[in-house]
Amino acid sequence: MMKKNVFAALATAVFMLLGCDKSQAPSTQDVQPSETKMQQAHSLTQQQLDNIAASLQVTFVLVTNQAGDKCDKNKTDGLCFEAQFQLTANEDLPAAGWSIYYSQIAPLHNFDGELFNLEHLNGDLHRLTPTEKFTGINKGESETITFRASFWTLAESDIMPNMILSSPDLAPKVIESTKTGIDSETKMEVLKHVKSYSDYQHHFQRTPSDKTQWLTAEDFYQRNKVLGEKLLDVSKVIIPTPKNIVFPEPSGVLELSPGLTVDYGNVPSESVAAALHRLTLLGVEQATKGVKVKLSIVPDQKKMIGSYTLTALNTGIRITGVDEAGVFNGLQSLASLLTVNEPRIPYVSIQDEPLFEFRGLLVDVARNFRDKNFIIKLMDQMAAYKLNKLHLHMGEDEGWRLEIPGLPELTEVSSKRCFDVTEQKCLMPQLGAGVDENNKNNGFYSVDDYTEILKAATARHIQVLPSLDMPGHSRAAIKAMTARYNKYMQLEDKAKAEQYLLHDPNDITKYSSVQFYNDNTINACQESSYAFVEKVMTEVKKIHQAAGQPLTRYHIGADETAGAWLESPVCKAFIANNDKGVTDMKQLGAYFVERVANMISDMGIEPAAWSDGLEHTNKENMPAVVQANSWGHIPWGAHHVVNKFVNQNWQVVMSTPDVTYFDFPYEADPKEHGYYWASRHTNTEKVFQFMPQNLPVHAEFWLDRQDNTFSIDDTLQKDEQGNVINRPMKKGRNVLGIQGQLWSENVRTDNVAEYKIFPRLIALAERAWYEPEWVVPYNYQGAKYSPSTNAFTAEKETLRNEKWRVFANALGQKELPKLDLARVTYRLPTAGAQIKQGKLYANSAFPGLTIEYKEKNKNWITYQRPIAVSSDVAIRTSTQEGDRKSRITKVRFQP
Structure with a gap:
């Protein structure tokens, strides 16, 4: 189901990008007859169809998201965007005998011209078919089809890939130019046939009352500045935050490099095996002469399922759960205290219980x-x-x-x-x-x-x-x-x-x-x-x-x-x-x-x-x-x-x-x-x-x-x-x-x-x-x-922002590197940056992340501190290993 049930009308739910076409679409079982009519006029061989699918260049171009007079007033409250399909033939495209099936989340309002017919079939499935007035496209020439569809398209990822070239009795083929690609640096999917959205009013703003800001690298820099210029010490941070945590005085550090010697007590070993395995991945293995870890279950009906206590002192570690889940959670808190490549934790005493069941x-x-x-x-x-x-x-x-x-x-x-x-x-x-x-x-x-x-x-x-x-x-x-x-x-x-x-x-x-x-x-x-x-x-x-x-x-x-x-x-x-x-x-x-x-x-x-x-x-x-x-x-x-x-x-x-x-x-x-x-x-x-x-x-x-x-x-x-x-x-x-x-x-x-x-x-x-x-x-x-x-209140807001600063530092310095170890492709935030008086200043939403910059025609350089530059700069964040990068943003040069 999807709680994208949002479309049924703006009153009850909303635009899931797109709105609700009240017209009745034919079933996909109704697809074949019109293709048969086309076949009467022209037929293709399988080789011809394959060649066209391999060579035809299809480009999606967004014209505007601002509803105009050509929107169908009887559909989606008259709200629609206008876009184009541009068809460029790299070898002759025949006049008939084919159709293109494509997915479009926003159902069709209408289209211009008499050369092609566009129709909504069912769900998001649509079809483009040449009419009798279409005479084909010669090699090297193009045709543009302008159409309108429900509501808006504000993200390039709205556009679906894999448009399908079909002809009766032939095997359909995906048009090569509409297939997805993978960006080698971000590892994200790329829609090669979508022309970039670049205009604020027509591509970014959905209505004149839309006040959403299109943030630049400079905007992100100002937003990130509240996190401070220096890294915080997050060695004592556990995520999620325990209900009660005390670091005893005098403070001390428990070295875990010797490994852990686990006394399971009344805890079934299989119930905590996954948590111990995670500790191993973080560099803390089980060993016969390691730090002693005593586990136990002591039921407590007053505590929520998953509650636990944890103490870590020079004598070792003790974790007591109200149940098996509690002991497991205690071990995960132990892992949370760790920083990658630093097998030690502070002395600590924790009494913890979840907020929600x-x-x-x-x-x-x-x-x-x-x-x-x-x-x-x-x-x-x-x-x-x-x-x-x-x-x-x-x-x-x-x-x-x-x-x-x-x-x-x-x-x-x-x-x-x-x-x-x-x-x-x-x-x-x-x-x-x-x-x-x-x-x-x-x-x-x-x-x-x-x-x-x-x-x-x-x-x-x-x-x-x-x-x-x-x-x-x-x-x-x-x-x-x-x-x-x-x-x-x-x-x-x-x-x-x-x-x-x-x-x-x-x-x-x-x-x-x-x-x-x-x-x-x-x-x-x-x-x-x-x-x-x-x-x-x-x-x-x-x-x-x-x-x-x-x-x-x-x-x-x-x-x-x-x-x-x-x-x-x-x-x-x-x-x-x-x-x-x-x-x-x-x-x-x-x-x-x-x-x-x-x-x-x-x-x-x-x-x-x-x-x-x-x-x-x-x-x-x-x-x-x-x-x-x-x-x-x-x-x-x-x-x-x-x-x-x-x-x-x-x-x-x-x-x-x-x-x-x-x-x-x-x-x-x-x-x-x-x-x-x-x-x-x-x-x-x-x-x-x-x-x-x-x-x-x-x-x-x-x-x-x-x-x-x-x-x-x-x-x-x-x-x-x-x-x-x-x-x-x-x-x-x-x-x-x-x-x-x-x-x-x-x-x-x-x-x-x-x-x-x-x-x-x-x-x-x-x-x-x-x-x-x-x-x-x-x-x-x-x-x-x-x-x-x-x-x-202002006092609550100040406290929240202070806690966010700690949390953001913990993500950048501790948690994202752990995701790297687990080979998780998390989102790297776009970097914040500004150039002031010829100097580049850069920051990140998660302090501790690597930031890289590049001037025109030069190599990428790791950003360490404010540095003089002489031109516009490209900027991005990177994983610690450098195997994946964020989306690149540009910073304007300010002498």
Whole structure:
């Protein structure tokens, strides 16, 4: 699912970059006929098609993001951007016999000219076809196609790669010029066919009221200056910060170079093996005559799971946990004290307990697959920073990623995207997937793979929460079960064909989902839909049980699709004849969620779901325990939903997009990767600033998605009849925890995935584990907040900024080098720099990082201190080993 559910209209959700095309798109099954008509006019040979795909130069050019008169006023409130496809023929392009399929997140508004026809097919899939007026393009010549599409495109990464040249009865080919490349220095994906966005008004600013700043190296330099010019001593810093930490006087240092001799006591060795392995990677190995480490478990019902105490003195180290997770966490704190290549720690005494029970990360492997090795490597780092929940999102419109015994079609058909208009062997290539079934973004976890992930999670004290989204965002499952239906109908086994069917074949409803699909919603009225859910959950539960991590919580997703089912005969009969209390089509979404939630609850599994899918359910019809992931945008009143669910005793996990959506850019720059419907810039400092227990107070110091101020009313509110609309949280209640989200629509490589997650994940872990002194306690009486109120006082702001300075230094000097050792491709920040009176001054968001500069036609030089230069300078940051660099920015010469 994606909490990109944001599009359904600006009122309910938002532009996921792009808005909601209300027009009805044809199904991909409707693709073939028009191609057949083309064939009548001209046909290509396979060699001709291959040559054209290899030689045709396609360039995407953004004209403007400012909505003009040519935008379709009936779509997305008349908001659109204007862009061009430039086609340059390096050998003759024939007049007919071909078409180009391409992915474009923003559905088409309209286009100019009569030579080509552009059309939105389904989801993000579009098609470009020459018309009868097109006479071809001679070698060396070009044609430009101007079109408009929904909302805006503010990041170059919005544009999807792998445009596909197709002709009937021939093997389709990806147009070579639209394939991705990899930058050899940043290791990031490059979209070679996208012309750089360079104009502030037309490329960067989305509306005249958009005040977002396009920061320069000089701007970053001024921002980084608050961190100071000297490195701080971070030898005593532990991330996440312990609840209570004391460094005894006189101070001392415990040398760990001899290694560690571990006395496990009553602690099973396998429960801490992963933590000890991390210490080994950091240069502290186990040894027979090393520093003594005594481990023990002493249960304490008053302490939260994962709590521990740690003492390190000249006599050795002692770690006591309330459970196995607590001992594990204590060892991770020991590792946190270490600096790479410095095997020693200060004498210390720690009493520690997590702030939140739920400290999680969602990884969307459904849109673009990440294999088991990526997931296990990621869990190593989650455990290092004491995160304990992995929300593994494995079922979506664009892919199904988990083998389900007895339902082979789910992975045989829906784990891969290629080019099959019937979608009987694979899904059509949404999200720029191309035509290669063996592409790394295709794939699934076999039962053995998933079992391995579960066992690795258990060893790291992480609970895996599987998610296979339903009833919306379910196209992959629907298409797989359609293929199953067709297979068994051919075998004349109607009962088996219909056993797990997820759609009504006679449904003629015209709808568009929040991501522009017209066929992605499980039918809530037929029993086969619930038989499918029961079958899937039974098998997933078996896998968890066999792997030693019982399935106790499952994320339904629970997205519903407005307008689905309206013309389904099955649903009309269900409404007319049912005894379930459903009297209106609008109630079907809630009915589905309630029924599935109770079904899995009866299986001993607690339901979790997204807040929008839960809002329409009746609490009395739901199980006693419900997890609600709140993903509302803060300026649009997200606190109201949080308050509602907390007040009805549901377990709320903060999944706030403004700050926890790691698919969003770190900074507002067209070169920065990511979607941005709720935030143009979500850097590590912003995550550090988050107060998950008090959403409303952020109105005092954060801005909305266009960098304008906003206000929040968190007081008791009633309508004209005196009915309560909104109320503050009840005294003493609060949220269960916090979760980061990596949605993967345009995350096609492991490197990009890690870039988006790190180092923001470390700041998320800090906020999940530790409540600092500068937070503003929630006001249970209710209050109003804006930039003119002062709940977040100047004193609190000063303290927060001081703590950020320490945290940023710890990242630069200690934690990022540890990520280097683990071969994690974290984001290197763009360097800050200015040239003043002929001298270059440079700094970094994370003090301690290597900075490099280069004058024109000269070599890169490591920056040490202010230095004289004589021209404009290119500047970047680098890993300590120099094997990876940040994006380069330029600094203007000032004599």
